[in-house]
């Protein structure tokens with residue numbers, strides 16, 4: 001399936017791209033669990049090592065199953081090149097190591113994944129790369145934070161757990177006006193709902209662990225962008241330092257991609273029904289969900305995204321006691337900080353994902369004690385709603 005028609009729809013690409021059928025005539029994508037590859041001759045080995053001839057050498061560099069996943073995800077994001085990684089965090093690390101050097105500066109949204117904040121503040125700073133954090137939606141704050149050393153703007157949209165939505169086009173214009181790159185962690189929407197490269201971003205980052213897998217089985221990640229940035233710089237870091245994706249995991253993610261569009265639209269539909277219902281419950285002060293008209297960036301979200309996604313958060317009037325009572329009264333929802341699964345999950349951010357912040361930092365980030373986050377899965381939504389109704393009655 002080497003060539004493809006540029007007019008293929010999203011799911012056709014997600015199901016068909018990247019499988020170069022072998023002489024066995026297999027219908028499904030094969031797994032190549034091999035660490036190395038053999039050459040027909042000493043001359044062929046020499047040609048591969050000197051890059052005169054393309055081809056596999058060793059699975060830290062390339063592997064056919066991983067390649068299959070990379071080609072497919074690159075097509076879905078509308079990017080030239082994709083490099084698969086062992087986890088979402090190693091995708092972010094490889095991007096930073098590949099594209100930055102000592103003395104460079106990052107401007108990041110303050111509402112990014114906790115380990116991302118840690119990577120920027122605790123580790124990259126040791127190597128002379130500093131990071132400033134700004135409010136995701138404050139374009140002037142982004143601009144004010146950019147200095148002569150700034151090379152990279154980094155964000156997630158919608159944000160976790162408050163679902164704030166950033167204007168990717170506006171931020172990519174800002175980045176390029178200052179000779180910076182814009183990297184978007186597209187974990188929550190996936191290319192089925194949002195394609196940051198088409199909105200001007202330079203790099204897309206994924207934790208494949210979440211919706212690309214979609215069923216909570218494997219840890220993995222990916223970086224998508226052009227040949228120069230991703231195909232050379234980020235790939236160079238991967239092949240040298242080694243946080244590569246295993247062929248087995250790549251195969252699981254390939255299977256995940258085949259149903260990605262169907263799943264993301266179904267997640268969005270379930271979340272919309274749940275968010276509208278939650279908004280009518282008297283025990284709840286506020287619901288955060290980009291699909292609600294009450295969301296401050298509802299119009300932007302509907303323009304930029306093909307669906308609202310599956311993350312819904314809400315604030316209970318009764319604070320932490322009410323939040324914990326609600327969570328503990330549910331019987332179907334999984335109490336876990338993970339997301340991106342067919343199984344609906346429920347979390348109390350203030351005492352888990354954001355528990356390490358001081359009360360002042362939490363207040364500044366908008367993570368109140370009554371806040372609950374639900375990552376809506378693919379169960380029958382009436383069952384999820386009834387489960388939460390039981391919890392609300394207990395409050």
Ligand SMILES: *Cc1c(COP(=O)(O)O)cnc(C)c1O
Nearest residue numbers: 087088089113185187207209220
């Ligand atoms: C989970 C997550 C990551 C990290 O991915 P891992 O696969 O766990 O390393 C990065 N960004 C976002 C938005 C995430 O949700």
